[in-house]
Structure formats: structure tokens, C-alpha cells
Amino acid sequence: MTETAAPTSAIVVEEQETRPGFIGTNIPRKEDRRLVQGEGVFFDDVKRHGMGFVHFVRAPYAHAKIVSVDVSRALELKDVYGTLTGDEVAILTDPFFEMSVPPGSEIKDYALAVGKTRFVGEPVVAVVAATRELARDAAELVEVEYEPLEPLVDARAALEPEAPILHEDAGSNLVWEGVFDWGDWEGCVAEADRIVRIKELHFDRFSSTPLECSGCLVEFNRGTGQWTMYCNHQMPGIGAIWMAPALRVGTDKLRFVTQDIGGAFGNKICLHPYFVACCLLARKLNRPVQWTEWRTDQHTANAHGNERWFEDTEVAVKADGTLLGFKTSAIDDCGAFPRYEPLGCIIWAQVTPGCYRWQNIHVDFTQVATNKSPVSPNRGYSRMQHLWFTERVIDIVAHELGLDPVEVRKRNYVKEDEFPWTTPNGCIYDSGDYARCLDIALELIGYDGIEERREDAENRGKLLGVGIGSTLDSGTNNFGQSMLLNPDLQFSGNNEVATVKLDIFGEVVVTLGTVPQGQGHETTAAQVVADALGITPDEVTVRPGHDTYWNSHAGFSGTYASQFAVTGLGAVKGAVDQLAGEIRTIAAAVLGGVPEEAVVLEGGFAKLRANPEAAIPFMGIGAIVNANNAVLPEEVRDVTLNCRYVYVPPFEVPDTERKYGNLTLTYATQIHVCVLEVDPETGAYEIVDYAAVDDCGNRIHPQIVEGQVHGATAQALGAATHETFTYDEQGNLLTPNFYDYHVPHALDMPPIKTGYIESPSPFTSLGAKGMGEGGGAGIHAVCAALQDALRPVGNPIVHESCNPPHRVWELISNPEESRGRVAVESR
Amino acid sequence: MSAPVAQKTISVEVNGTTYERDVEARRLLVHFLRDDLDLTGTHVGCDTGNCGACSVIVDGTLLKSCMMLAIQADGASIETVEGLGTDGELSSLQQAFSEHHALQCGYCTPGMLMSAKALLDENPEPTEGEIRRAIQGNICRCTGYVNIVEAISAAAEAST
Numbered sequence A: 001m002t003e004t005a006a007p008t009s010a011i012v013v014e015e016q017e018t019r020p021g022f023i024g025t026n027i028p029r030k031e032d033r034r035l036v037q038g039e040g041v042f043f044d045d046v047k048r049h050g051m052g053f054v055h056f057v058r059a060p061y062a063h064a065k066i067v068s069v070d071v072s073r074a075l076e077l078k079d080v081y082g083t084l085t086g087d088e089v090a091i092l093t094d095p096f097f098e099m100s101v102p103p104g105s106e107i108k109d110y111a112l113a114v115g116k117t118r119f120v121g122e123p124v125v126a127v128v129a130a131t132r133e134l135a136r137d138a139a140e141l142v143e144v145e146y147e148p149l150e151p152l153v154d155a156r157a158a159l160e161p162e163a164p165i166l167h168e169d170a171g172s173n174l175v176w177e178g179v180f181d182w183g184d185w186e187g188c189v190a191e192a193d194r195i196v197r198i199k200e201l202h203f204d205r206f207s208s209t210p211l212e213c214s215g216c217l218v219e220f221n222r223g224t225g226q227w228t229m230y231c232n233h234q235m236p237g238i239g240a241i242w243m244a245p246a247l248r249v250g251t252d253k254l255r256f257v258t259q260d261i262g263g264a265f266g267n268k269i270c271l272h273p274y275f276v277a278c279c280l281l282a283r284k285l286n287r288p289v290q291w292t293e294w295r296t297d298q299h300t301a302n303a304h305g306n307e308r309w310f311e312d313t314e315v316a317v318k319a320d321g322t323l324l325g326f327k328t329s330a331i332d333d334c335g336a337f338p339r340y341e342p343l344g345c346i347i348w349a350q351v352t353p354g355c356y357r358w359q360n361i362h363v364d365f366t367q368v369a370t371n372k373s374p375v376s377p378n379r380g381y382s383r384m385q386h387l388w389f390t391e392r393v394i395d396i397v398a399h400e401l402g403l404d405p406v407e408v409r410k411r412n413y414v415k416e417d418e419f420p421w422t423t424p425n426g427c428i429y430d431s432g433d434y435a436r437c438l439d440i441a442l443e444l445i446g447y448d449g450i451e452e453r454r455e456d457a458e459n460r461g462k463l464l465g466v467g468i469g470s471t472l473d474s475g476t477n478n479f480g481q482s483m484l485l486n487p488d489l490q491f492s493g494n495n496e497v498a499t500v501k502l503d504i505f506g507e508v509v510v511t512l513g514t515v516p517q518g519q520g521h522e523t524t525a526a527q528v529v530a531d532a533l534g535i536t537p538d539e540v541t542v543r544p545g546h547d548t549y550w551n552s553h554a555g556f557s558g559t560y561a562s563q564f565a566v567t568g569l570g571a572v573k574g575a576v577d578q579l580a581g582e583i584r585t586i587a588a589a590v591l592g593g594v595p596e597e598a599v600v601l602e603g604g605f606a607k608l609r610a611n612p613e614a615a616i617p618f619m620g621i622g623a624i625v626n627a628n629n630a631v632l633p634e635e636v637r638d639v640t641l642n643c644r645y646v647y648v649p650p651f652e653v654p655d656t657e658r659k660y661g662n663l664t665l666t667y668a669t670q671i672h673v674c675v676l677e678v679d680p681e682t683g684a685y686e687i688v689d690y691a692a693v694d695d696c697g698n699r700i701h702p703q704i705v706e707g708q709v710h711g712a713t714a715q716a717l718g719a720a721t722h723e724t725f726t727y728d729e730q731g732n733l734l735t736p737n738f739y740d741y742h743v744p745h746a747l748d749m750p751p752i753k754t755g756y757i758e759s760p761s762p763f764t765s766l767g768a769k770g771m772g773e774g775g776g777a778g779i780h781a782v783c784a785a786l787q788d789a790l791r792p793v794g795n796p797i798v799h800e801s802c803n804p805p806h807r808v809w810e811l812i813s814n815p816e817e818s819r820g821r822v823a824v825e826s827r
Numbered sequence B: 001m002s003a004p005v006a007q008k009t010i011s012v013e014v015n016g017t018t019y020e021r022d023v024e025a026r027r028l029l030v031h032f033l034r035d036d037l038d039l040t041g042t043h044v045g046c047d048t049g050n051c052g053a054c055s056v057i058v059d060g061t062l063l064k065s066c067m068m069l070a071i072q073a074d075g076a077s078i079e080t081v082e083g084l085g086t087d088g089e090l091s092s093l094q095q096a097f098s099e100h101h102a103l104q105c106g107y108c109t110p111g112m113l114m115s116a117k118a119l120l121d122e123n124p125e126p127t128e129g130e131i132r133r134a135i136q137g138n139i140c141r142c143t144g145y146v147n148i149v150e151a152i153s154a155a156a157e158a159s160t
Helices: A032-036 A072-076 A086-092 A132-141 A185-191 A236-247 A272-285 A295-301 A344-351 A383-401 A405-412 A434-444 A447-459 A479-484 A521-533 A564-590 A618-627 A702-721 A774-789 A805-813 A815-819 B029-036 B092-099 B109-122 B128-134 B146-158
Strands: A052-058 A064-070 A080-085 A123-129 A143-148 A174-182 A194-203 A215-221 A226-231 A254-258 A289-292 A307-317 A323-333 A360-368 A463-477 A496-502 A508-512 A540-542 A599-602 A605-608 A615-617 A642-647 A664-678 A685-695 A753-756 A822-826 B007-014 B017-024 B055-058 B061-064 B077-079
Touching: A032 B092, A032 B109, A052 A132, A052 A272, A052 A295, A064 A086, A064 A123, A072 A080, A072 A132, A080 A086, A080 A132, A080 A272, A086 A272, A123 A132, A123 A272, A174 A344, A185 A307, A185 A323, A185 A360, A194 A383, A215 A272, A226 A272, A236 A254, A236 A272, A272 A289, A307 A383, A323 A344, A323 A383, A344 A360, A344 A383, A344 A463, A344 A479, A383 A405, A383 A463, A383 A774, A383 A822, A405 A434, A405 A463, A434 A463, A434 A664, A434 A685, A434 A753, A447 A463, A447 A664, A463 A564, A463 A774, A496 A564, A496 A618, A508 A521, A508 A564, A521 A540, A521 A564, A564 A599, A564 A605, A564 A615, A564 A618, A564 A642, A605 A618, A615 A618, A664 A702, A664 A774, A685 A702, A685 A774, A702 A753, A702 A774, A702 B146, A805 A815, B017 B029, B029 B055, B055 B109, B061 B109, B092 B109, B092 B146, B109 B128, B109 B146, B128 B146
Parallel strands: A052 A289, A226 A254, A323 A360, A508 A540, A685 A753, B007 B077
Antiparallel strands: A052 A123, A064 A143, A080 A123, A174 A360, A194 A307, A194 A822, A215 A226, A215 A289, A307 A323, A463 A664, A496 A508, A496 A642, A599 A605, A605 A615, A664 A685, B007 B017, B055 B061, B055 B077
16 A cells, blocks of 8 residues: 545534433543643553563474573572572462363463473563663573474364374363354255355454553562552453462452553453463562563564464355355464463354344354464454455355345345344344445445446556445453353353542542543543533543452453443443432432432532522532531431442343354444555555445444544554464464564555444443444455456455455466365356 | 773753763663653654654654664753643644544554654644655554544644
């Protein structure tokens, strides 16, 4: 892609319904003032007296036995405070909890490598010293002797009899496998006019690579046995569930504190191995220790997105393009350790049929371990891989049957009047209008004139292509889906907490359980509170970040999986509604025993509806309850003005036999259309027009929503065009930093046109839906546009998710290779 | 030949305040700013000089402070994000970034602001292409740059 000078346009295509109050308006973000002044507090900004800096000695081999470790020379260096080895970790901790059934459950995962290393960059020894530089020096003096073993890099070979075994305890590289069978696949084959067969599709490894790397500053309190972690963990509830048993303590011994986090995108969920190593060091050395991950380490050894192969896909279609069903075998590569996995083996099922009315679906799903970086949730986690697959299927089917991809989509999309729509596996799509979103996106890129543009491009020696990406952003997980992987797991439902209080001087203070990383939670929470209390967002203080000590969190607290607008704001709404009731209760009692309904909240006062002159300022109410409560009648003395609310979405435990049930509460839509031009001489291409249309129900803060659309799209375009974690045959990562791993820069981004509609969710208190992860549509749209563009040069099939120019050149120069991956059987 | 110096006393002016400190010869300017002077607004996002989160202005020139040793800045005058506002008032650029939602997590923002300042100091009326070129050394993973470009453009318009 090259520079584009055209202005970016935001086209509002449907007037927003007018709603009173601050919800739905673009108030200034509360976070911005500190952040634009460099006054945010990120974990690496926190300092403590006498703290030591941690540096990890990491494995240079993808697969090797650790023969010996000698830290003596490092310890001789002045101002080196101490070390930690895998042998110590194996004695002091228990392996992390695994979510899989056997054999995956038998995998032993520790904070440091124990006995052998299983990926390049795996931490083997930790060294602590007085400065960052000295810790690095000392790490170089640690001597580790390895006996290299044959590495396993290709997931497709993981279950071959001769494949090297990563985890001897498991006895196999298999982590999890299962069959998903919904509807009647055999029946739909009998009904089909055509069977389209696709030999292999491959979704590449990449990750959102947040600009701030991971890390923590850990203090250990010897008197209480408690650790405090100033950190950027984005899901402390789950973090504590991993860490506490490993450290052999209760979860209350782990205090997570965050303020500002420099992006996370799911990549800061699986930090527990590093944090446990730091906890052990803080205790062992009796001093605070600080670990800041280096960028190269972040790329090499922390959090890749799941790589997935789709083998031997069959699609049953009627001659008119009606989709009846599909069957595929998915192989998911989770890298060296499962960690958050095998959840990715079920998360995709939230969007089993994509945006379509497919009824008969059969998926054989296998997840394997390989000698590569462990994976972690990554924006669009697992659904993105599956939706890329369904979108590839749609375009390949349309391409092979000579049908219009727009018409095939419209024919098969769930229709606007069919919501709530139940998918073949029991998920309930709450609301939407996919066809309308597509129409808007097509209008934004001027689809009516596309053939003229195609001709114009041809005259310039270029091949123009148009592609569509339809994405559902399923938000608010039902963790009961984990029981479809392992029926013994006792996880189900979801929860989030908020506390809203009126303090002694009338301050309104909100405490969230979530862990924001740029999504503007302070702002949107203030909007909800302001509307409920009749004040302005400026009069609402929302504490930034997360702190276990606030006791305003629950087991699933965190910021992940597109859910804040539902769970976080649902908790805020619940808490502030309670507080409003309590304020009315006190005012009614103080103003002479009138009923609560006679009191209204307005402008920072509780007033009598019938006589606004009779009013008490919030300050007075806060003061009475907190410091002058003897004046209150007995019956209202239980009022605290400190309201903690736990939002619990209405989920049930799924049927583990049928693998059936509602797995997420809301489904936001993003429909993208990409127009690009390919240079057939080189394979280089440029995105010349791009539209993204979003529907996330009622938008609390439209500017924040649009910002999420922009950012997610940029990440998708990066993943579609350049970003891939490529390994060589020895398991060395070839793209271990921003020098080799090219993320979009300002000159790479095409102009993005945006539009939206609002289909309120009937299942949420604000009619809002979680959003922010729908940008995967960009990957689908680019792949589709490339395939469209390349029709005149041998009709190749785009079968990889990441297509840098060299891959496009391969498609152009040898179209038969990809053509051989597809066959159509007429019946 | 004398042994190489491992430590040196340097004097640096940062945002109008002069600091004199002993620093290791190998200490990066960004770590000097963050760890020695506690000016933590300047961030570190990579270890290869690609991301630009550590961008500062040294003697009028935009630089990535991870690509310069602290001792090389001896005698220099440095501007960092902490110096952009005046008496608690946001500069027009800072204000524009907030108004146009040009930041989400805020991690790239200090470096982005310094690159934008360096641009507008030189070229008060940049085109969109010039703005994009000016921030091509700053990576943002949240915004797709859309609103950043708008904000810089708006700040330029506001001050001309």
C-alpha cells in the first residue's frame, strides 16, 4: 500500500435516535487530559526503593533438553541481587491449572522451563540486578547447556507417528479434539445440487502486538504473605485462578493493580508464568522486583494469535447459491503450551454459521502443540479464524459457481426480520440487519461504478478487485462453553462488578472491576452515572484502572471479549440505579416523610417533584449518611450510599452432549468492503477504497465506537497484507520485532470510510452491544478482493489469510497450484 | 591510550530545567529521562528504533531517544511531552488530540505529539500527505492513524 492523500470520511447514514442525557453523545474523554500530558501511569512508570530489575535468560533452541544450569558467574557480579532457575520453580510451585481433558490436561507448565525447552525464547533462568543494563550483563554470564532435540514446527505433522513429542507427560502432541455435528450433514449433501471441495485453507499466526510490552513491579509483604503486582494484566480474575494454586496460596494473597495500559488486545491475558517468576523472586530476595518485557521477547515468547488450518472442506450448495451446510477438519496450532487454550477450540462456535442461515455443520476440531510461541487470545480470538474461513467459503463458492458474491451473501444472510435468530448450535443472534450494512458499505465505495473503475485500472495495467468481509463480533461470553471442552470444568455464566458511591462532600465516585486499555471506560461509565443521577460527567469521578483491594471485582472481571458495554456498563447501571434509589430514600425521609417517588434528582440536588424549592444538595445527603446519621429516622439507617452491583447475564449451562446452547449474549456486526489494485507484474497491491459499516446497537459514545472500528480495521489490514509470525524449519521466529514484523504505519493506511446503523440489543440494559473485535472483516475483505482482482490471470484461489506481495505473485505465477485446491461436484 | 570512560557527568536542559547527573556511558537517553529524571511521559515501545513512542526534540531536531545515548545529549536542550502544555493548560495540539479522539490507550501519544510538534514548528500548514510522512516513524496500534491525522490537521488550522 502507498500513501493516500484523499481525506478520510465518516459518513453517517442513519440519523441517531435522539435520547436525552449524555449517553449517545461524544463528551470529551476523561482519560485524555493525563495521557496527552504524559501523566498517565503505566506499570513501567512505577518505582520502589531498592527495586531490582528482572531479565530472563531465554532458550535459543525450539526444542532441547536442559543438561545443566550454572548461575554462579552471574551471582559474582556486583549489584546482582539473585537468580531463579527452573529447578527452584519446580520445587516452589505447582504446575499451572490446565483446562483441557487428557491428554492436554497432563501437560506440565511452569513459570520457567523445567527439564527442557519447548520454544525459542522460553524463559529458562531469571536474573535480578540493580539496573536493567546490569541484569542483562549478568544474564549473559548464566551458563546453560542444552542438548538440542528435533523441533516440531508444522501443526499438520504433529500427530504423525514419527513426530517429536513436546510433552512426555501427555504422551502426544494432541491438546484437545472433538467433533461438532449440528443439523444433518448427510441429509444436506443429498439435497445439494453442488458440492464444492476445498483442500486446504490456512489462517496465519499474527498478533495485535500492543505498543506497550508486558510487565509488572511486584512487592512481597513478608508479614502478610501477600504480593502486590503493579502491572498490565488485563484479566486479573483468571490470572489469580492460575497463579494462586501454583504459588500454593489463596487468591487473596494476590493483589493486582493497574492504571493505564498501553493496549492489550487479549495479548495480556497469559502473563501468569512471568508474574509467578517475579513473585518468587520478590519473596526470595526480599525486595521489589520489576520486569519489563523487551519488544523482541514480546514477539518471540508471549502471545501469538491462533494459527489454524482447515482441511478437506466440503460445502453443500443449491444451484441458486443457497448454502445448505459445510464440513471441515480444523487443526489449531496453540504453540508450546495451551495456557488459555483449549478455549479457542470452542470460542469459534459462538459464530458457527457466520452471518448465514447455514443449518447443517460438521467440524472435526483438533488442537495440537508445536515448538512455537504459546498463543493467547488476540482481538477477534478464534471467531476471526472461523469467520475468515466462512467468508473464504462464500467467495470460493461464488467464484466456482459463477455467482455474484453480493447476491450469495444477501441470499444467505440471516434476515432483519428473523432476529432473534437461533443458530444450529443454539446461539441466539440478538439483532442486526446484515444486508443493509452491506448495502451501505457498497454505497460508500461507489459499487455502482465499479466496472468503470475496473476498466480504468486495466487501462493503467492494474487489476482491480472488490471484496466483502462480513463479521460478527460476539460479545459477553457464557463461560459455560468451556464445559463443552471439559464437562468437569466448573465455569459458566459471566459477571462484572461496579461500585458507585456518594461520599461525604457529595462526590460521586465509581469503581470498576474492568481493566481498561484505551477503550474509554472512565468516560462511558461517567455518562451512564451522570444520566442516572441528573448530573454531568464532569461531576463523576471514575477511578482509573483496577485494584483488587477495591473489592469491586468478580471471578471474570477484566477487559476482553467485547463486553464492557454490556457487562461493565450493566454493572454501573445497576449500581447507580441503586444509589439513585438510596438518595431518594434519604431525601424523602429528610424532607418530611414523603414517598420516594416524590423525589427527583436534578443538577446535584434531590428535590420534591411538586415543590422544587424543597431540595437537598447531594453534599448534604452524603454528609448526613456518612457523618450525621443520628438525625435519620431508624428505618433508613441501613442506607450506605455505597452501592456495589454484580451484573450477571442471563445464561444457562450449555448441553454438553449436543454441544448446544447460547454462548454469547450480543452480536455486533461489521461489514467491510475493500477495493484494491494489483500490479500483475510484481504482485504488489494498493487498497484504493475501503468502507467499514458497524452495528453495535445503541452507541454510548459514537466517537469511541468509531475509533474502535478504525483501530480494528488497521490491525486487520496489517494482518491481511504483512503481519505474520513466520518460523524457519528449526523453529526460529523470523519476525521477532517491529523491524521485521511490519505493522501499518500512517503511510500504509488507506482512507477508511465508515458508516453505521443501530440495531439495539433486546438483551442488554442499554440496548448496547460489545464491539471492538469485528475488524477481522478486513482480512476477509482483502482476501476476497485479491481473488476478485486475480480472475483475469488464471483464477487463482486465495488460501492464506496473510498475503504480502510475494504471496500474491506466487498466485499469479502459478495459478494452477491454488486452483488444484478446489473442485466442484455437480449432483 | 586511556581506558574508555564508563561514567560521565552530563548537564542537560529538559523543558527549561537544567539537570546535572552522573550517567553510565551506555545509558540510553530514554532511560535517562524516565529512570533518572522521572520524566515518564516518554515511553518505550520497541528495542529497534521503529515505534517512535520515545520521540523527543533535541536542540530543535526530532529524535528517538532510544537511539541516542544520554551522554550524547550533554549540553543539549530537550523538549518532552511534559513540556508541551503551559501552566496546566493544554497546547493546541494536545487539545486537538483529545477533541478528535486521536488517542485510545495513550501509549504512543507522547511520541506522536512530539513528532506532530516538530512538524508544525517547521511547517505550520501541512497537507495530509505531509502529516502522514511526519508521523510515519510513530506506530499506533489503536487508532489506525485516522483521527491522529485529523487532529494534527485541526491543530494546524487552529493556529494559522
